[in-house]
Amino acid sequence: MPAIFTPSDHFRELSRTEIFPDTSRPLEVDLGCGDGTFITGMAAHHPERDFLGVERMLGRVVKTSRKIEQQQLHNARIMRLESAYTVGWLLPTASVSRLHLLCPDPWPKKGHAPRRLVNQAEFLDGLFRILVDGGEFLLKTDDQPYFEDALASFSAREHQFTRLDWPADAFFYPTTDFEQDWLNMGRTIHRARWRRIGR
Ligand SMILES: C[S@@+](CC[C@H](N)C(=O)[O-])C[C@H]1O[C@@H](n2cnc3c(N)ncnc32)[C@H](O)[C@@H]1O
Structure with a gap:
């Protein structure tokens, strides 16, 4: 299974087995995965789960795929595509256990x-569509206005998503490259986690 996942058809909803063959395993998606530090860290720590990175910059896709291959991670793949389209139209319905959006462009x-993903109906509708019942959306950002937009968007969708606590060290969660840069610069990282409810 190549580390880089290229859909055979970009204009129809994927089936779950196209991405990873075993549908009994939880699928997690890292949107805008950058150089792949987070996704490869997660995949190494959780061999029982599958991970798909989504990234639009070719150089970062190549770097991530090299990390996946060098670490011989058979549960991680990377796809070169745009995030809102991927969530809105391409990923299979009720297929994703956790979707991570970490340090998105602010x-x-x-x-x-x-242009912020959390302000786009295409993204929010798609998120509700692709998450499994009880699936989670996890967001980290150093950007206060972005964070406030996210809180407002999800408050307006209380019938679809409920906010969960996310205490530090609640579970294994590697620091991303950009997060580390922001922390080194003394910036505050905001984080929030929502669970999908209802249908
Ligand atoms: C600030 S970086 C964060 C990277 C990584 N998540 C981290 O925390 O280290 C944002 C990443 O998202 C990618 N990106 C931004 N907008 C995107 C979009 N619409 N579709 C896919 N990737 C996108 C960028 O190319 C970049 O790699």
Whole structure:
């Protein structure tokens, strides 16, 4: 199974078995996975789960795929595609146990706020569609306005998502490359976790 996953058809919903063959295993998705430190750390720690990274920059896709191959991780793959489209249209319905969005591009200019994933109906509708019942969305950002937008978006969808506590060290969760950079610069990392409820 190649580390880089290329859908055979970009214009229809994938089936779960195209990504990983064993559908009994939980599938986790890392959106905008960068150089793959988080996804490979998770895959090594959780051999009983499968991990798909999504990243639009070719150089980062290649770096991540090399890490997957060097560490011989058979439970991690990387796909080069755009996040909102992937969540909105491509990933299979009711297939994802946890979706991680870690240090997303903050789009800090005022007029660019609609570009934040958490402000896009395509993304939020898709998130509800692809998560399994009880599945989780986990967000970390150093950007206060982005975090506030996320809180507002999920508050408006209380019938679909409920916020969970996320105490430090609640479970294994590697620090990402960007998070480490922000921490080194003394920035605060905001984090929040929601569970999908209802259908
Ligand atoms: C700030 S970096 C964070 C990388 C990694 N999650 C981390 O925390 O170290 C954001 C990453 O998301 C990717 N990205 C941004 N927008 C994207 C989109 N719409 N679709 C796919 N990848 C995207 C960027 O190329 C970049 O690698």
